[in-house]
Amino acid sequence: MDSHISHIINRALDGALITRDEVVDLLSVEHGTIEAAAIQIAGRRLTKELCDGEAEIHGHIGLDATPCPNDCKFCSFAASARIFRGRNEFTTEEVVANARDFAQAGINAIYLVTTETYDKEKFLEMGAAVKREIGDISLVANVPDFDYDYAVELKKTGFTGCYHVIRFGEGVYTRCSVENRHKTMRAAKEAGLALGNCIDPIGPEHTPDEIADLVMIAREYEVAFSGAMRRNTIPNSVFSEYGNIPYTRLADYVGAVALATGTGIPGNCTHEPSPLTVQGGANIIWAERGSSPRDVSMENTRGLDVGQCRDIYKETEWPVHEGPSRFYS
16 A cells, blocks of 8 residues: 555545645546555545435436537537537426425435526526425525526525536636636525535546646535536547546546545535445435436436435445435535
8 A cells, every 4th residue: 555645545534634736646546456445445434424424315307408508518418519409498397297206205405407598587486396396305506607696596496505516628618607607606605505516527538637626626615515427428529539437437536536625525426326436435426307418318318216326325335314415404
């Protein structure tokens, strides 16, 4: 066991906030080594200690699948991808039914997810309808950039959280302004919304330095949770030459991010759900309904249901928290 890596791991487990250079060192460890295994074990141990040994299942409900002018090259909704044509939106009845199914299955939080084209007032109305159905289950907004006034409206509607991140290649492979992403994250926190986060979308070409940059942003905002999410490369995109990062390597990053974000950020997420990354320390995974930026059809979703998520946790010995999410309460 490398003494330097062992020292970093032990510092993180003892409650120290490790340095950026140390974060890079953890992320640089070669997969399949004793050091990589130790990072996964330690990341899981720390996350369990911070979360009373429990995991959560969150639910993603996509409200539309419309060509999006933000044109994120890793997203199937990108206008330039030409996968979806015209305006495609789920009805209020369909969305509420999906939320009801999630609630009956014991979900901890429900996210409503849209493209840039979805009307903001309509989103508030949809949120109110869903909140009436799900009661005290945490309701989370995963929407394009907004200002403080809209954040306040989200809070009044019943949303307790917002999922918003600076992604790899922001402003280069997307038409989103990095500054506007920051403004939205600040607005959400100022309005009293808990902020969910993940290091994403990770591809095999991303370096430890690039990943560490996003870890530092998560630490800056004192998010409720972070984690590691892989990019599922859409056909004929600029990322096609790189493909997808293996779940085995993603599990190393899940463990490293848990140690890197420290005791101030308790939760550790991953997507898409995999026993490998959950065994590596992730305790937040998503079930999916409706549209998804990883899908190429409105009729079929590649996402898992709540039962399949529970099975992953059972096989990796994670008890599932009952009740509203501890991260968005």
